[in-house]
Amino acid sequence: xxxxxxxxxxxxxxxxxxxxxxxxxxxxxxxxxxxxxxxxxxxxxxxxxxxxxxxxxxxxxxxxxxxxxxxxxxxxxxxxxxxxxxxxxxxxxxxxxxxxxxxxxxxxxxxxxxxxxxxxxxxxxxxxxxxxxxxxxxxxxxxxxxxxxxxxxxxxxxxxxxxxxxxxxxxxxxxxxxxxxxxxxxxxxxxxxxxxxxxxxxxxxxxxxxxxxxxxxxxxxxxxxxxxxxxxxxxxxxxxxxxxxxxxxxxxxxxxxxxxxxxxxxxxxxxxxxxxxxxxxxxxxxxxxxxxxxxxxxxxxxxxxxxxxxxxxxxxxxxxxxxxxxxxxxxxxxxxxx
Amino acid sequence: xxxxxxxxxxxxxxxxxxxxxxxxxxxxxxxxxxxxxxxxxxxxxxxxxxxxxxxxxxxxxxxxxxxxxxxxxxxxxxxxxxxxxxxxxxxxxxxxxxxxxxxxxxxxxxxxxxxxxxxxxxxxxxxxxxxxxxxxxxxxxxxxxxxxxxxxxxxxxxxxxxxxxxxxxxxxxxxxxxxxxxxxxxxxxxxxxxxxxxxxxxxxxxxxxxxxxxxxxxxxxxxxxxxxxxxxxxxxxxxxxxxxxxxxxxxxxxxxxxxxxxxxxxxxxxxxxxxxxxxxxxxxxxxxxxxxxxxxxxxxxxxxxxxxxxxxxxxxxxxxxxxxxxxxxxxxxxxxxx
Numbered sequence: 087x088x089x090x091x092x093x094x095x096x097x098x099x100x101x102x103x104x105x106x107x108x109x110x111x112x113x114x115x116x117x118x119x120x121x122x123x124x125x126x127x128x129x130x131x132x133x134x135x136x137x138x139x140x141x142x143x144x145x146x147x148x149x150x151x152x153x154x155x156x157x158x159x160x161x162x163x164x165x166x167x168x169x170x171x172x173x174x175x176x177x178x179x180x181x182x183x184x185x186x187x188x189x190x191x192x193x194x195x196x197x198x199x200x201x202x203x204x205x206x207x208x209x210x211x212x213x214x215x216x217x218x219x220x221x222x223x224x225x226x227x228x229x230x231x232x233x234x235x236x237x238x239x240x241x242x243x244x245x246x247x248x249x250x251x252x253x254x255x256x257x258x259x260x261x262x263x264x265x266x267x268x269x270x271x272x273x274x275x276x277x278x279x280x281x282x283x284x285x286x287x288x289x290x291x292x293x294x295x296x297x298x299x300x301x302x303x304x305x306x307x308x309x310x311x312x313x314x315x316x317x318x319x320x321x322x323x324x325x326x327x328x329x330x331x332x333x334x335x336x337x338x339x340x341x342x343x344x345x346x347x348x349x350x351x352x353x354x355x356x357x358x359x360x361x362x363x364x365x366x367x368x369x370x371x372x373x374x375x376x377x378x379x380x381x382x383x384x385x386x387x388x389x390x391x392x393x394x395x396x397x398x399x400x401x402x403x404x405x406x407x408x409x410x411x412x413x414x415x416x417x418x419x420x421x422x423x424x
Numbered sequence: 425x426x427x428x429x430x431x432x433x434x435x436x437x438x439x440x441x442x443x444x445x446x447x448x449x450x451x452x453x454x455x456x457x458x459x460x461x462x463x464x465x466x467x468x469x470x471x472x473x474x475x476x477x478x479x480x481x482x483x484x485x486x487x488x489x490x491x492x493x494x495x496x497x498x499x500x501x502x503x504x505x506x507x508x509x510x511x512x513x514x515x516x517x518x519x520x521x522x523x524x525x526x527x528x529x530x531x532x533x534x535x536x537x538x539x540x541x542x543x544x545x546x547x548x549x550x551x552x553x554x555x556x557x558x559x560x561x562x563x564x565x566x567x568x569x570x571x572x573x574x575x576x577x578x579x580x581x582x583x584x585x586x587x588x589x590x591x592x593x594x595x596x597x598x599x600x601x602x603x604x605x606x607x608x609x610x611x612x613x614x615x616x617x618x619x620x621x622x623x624x625x626x627x628x629x630x631x632x633x634x635x636x637x638x639x640x641x642x643x644x645x646x647x648x649x650x651x652x653x654x655x656x657x658x659x660x661x662x663x664x665x666x667x668x669x670x671x672x673x674x675x676x677x678x679x680x681x682x683x684x685x686x687x688x689x690x691x692x693x694x695x696x697x698x699x700x701x702x703x704x705x706x707x708x709x710x711x712x713x714x715x716x717x718x719x720x721x722x723x724x725x726x727x728x729x730x731x732x733x734x735x736x737x738x739x740x741x742x743x744x745x746x747x748x749x750x751x752x753x754x755x756x757x758x759x760x761x762x
Contacts, residue, residue, distance in 0.1 A: 179652070179654060180654065180677065180678050180679065183678075183679045184679060185678045185679035185702050187702070188678030188679070188702045190653070190654075314517075315528070316517060316518065316528075326695075328695075331695055339518065340518050340521075340523045340526030340708075341518065341521045341522060341523040341526070346695075346699065349696075349699065350694075350695030350696045350698075350699050351696075352695075353694070353695025353696065354692050354693070354694060354695065355692070355693040355694075355695055355698070356688075356691070356692060356693075357664075357666075357669055357684075357688030357690075357691025357692065357693055358687075358688045358689075358691065360688075360693070360705070360707075360708075361684065361687065361688050361707055361708045361709070362708060362709065363708070364523050364525070364526045364708040364709075365706075366704065366705070366706040367698070367704070367705040367706070368703075368704040368705070369698075369699055370678075370698075370699045370700060370701070370702040371699070371700065371702075
């Protein structure tokens, strides 16, 4: 099969590899209908993360089950399924509390930028759609695999709800889908922090009511101006840099909530600033599995259209161009068709 | 009047000073029945905080109102009142959300280790008891002014509740009263991290079910051993050092809650560790005012006896000895009688 392999920063190649096979009795083999490139894939692409090269890329996936191991009872061949970037048993105490990405048996799922994928702990990890989905829903279902679920978790972690003013730091796919999540969860006002016009546009279509183009302390000052000097009730951080985290904390009012879902790179938080900020801080790798059934239903009902974050679609063979387009911010997110 | 003044690290003197007078129409003048020395007073005493010397000490107080300004309508002379270390209007949006220590008009209250105290924003800040309290309740009412309210906020911030396992990092007065709060709030199991026998004893009387004497990673390992490898649901941090904060985060299970109420000194938190820990983090200067009516009622009903943390009582004139006893850990907390 064909698969996208990163050989080092800036060097992605699509190569022939052996098809994965069942290893554990709890595995499933999924033939992918679509996969995509994640903002987090850009960290190693840009040389900000050490990796053991070469590494098969991709952790977002949706497709049809081809085969399951002997221990799999809930998932069946022929089902269209979506899963998340960590496999989880969905039965341990941590999973039952809704933190499947910290499952005591969690295993990373990798190599999804390919034709076929092995998914461990299939019964716990995969959620089947009601039937084979119409083709136009596939991008949205694929988005549920990570970016939608992550934006959604950011909004839930930030305690978004009716009557609240929400600010979103970051206008990548996760930030944009955090806007969509905040709208669905009833936020009264949604401020997106973005300086890119096409992204501002999509943010507004997803439900943003205000755009703040400034960053850092100026951005914080603008959010405070918009909120009677107090700051937002809920702030979603969807970048992962020191600047964006500090901006998120400072844009939140005392007693408010920061949901942080950008994987932190070099972020150090001052205990004293956090203390006197009086904010609640919660985040981490999104337990997408918690939200998948609800998100699939909303997508099937066409109540949300998260697939719109894919503004570039390429055949898997052109994965390298997909990375370049995202790196140069020519594309928000690239969908790859195997 | 007599008042305790810190002239530099280790140098506390009780001196004659002018009695405070009404400055703003919203002020009240309170003749103190009791005051005390706070664990946080030890930071400058030990030279860990720069101050502008000399500085009048003390921020915990309970006593009888002598006089109020022309703008005070709710508080009246003759009432026995308790207040907190930040004055607050109790009407702004932040106060109404329960974060009175971040009131948009907040003002620090200082110089309470004295005979008489000026309290700004008296209507918002002070809570009157049902009548003049019996003398044996005064220590507990004084504890409500800060340490009890702070321990209580730590437990609330850590989302303590029925069925939960709680760990408390720190066996000072705040940590011990966090144990008491956790018990009142219905915790199933309360692990106190303490290596001092008399404090372990009091912790057990307040409701602790387990004692962990190890610190750092060993202490974390012991808490995990006691919780099926997962960590506690709720951890209250009541120290404020790098070691204690890291210990608190690591002793919490994914999805669990850390309530941190020790004023951080030199604490830097790794964004990446917080992210992958999946904990909720909330804390700050305790909005004691939020809890005062409830705490006063519990004390009046003799349902709780937080005054037991005062294991040394001295006349105000011997404040210096009170500081020494706490610094040398001979006393948990010193009550001073003006």
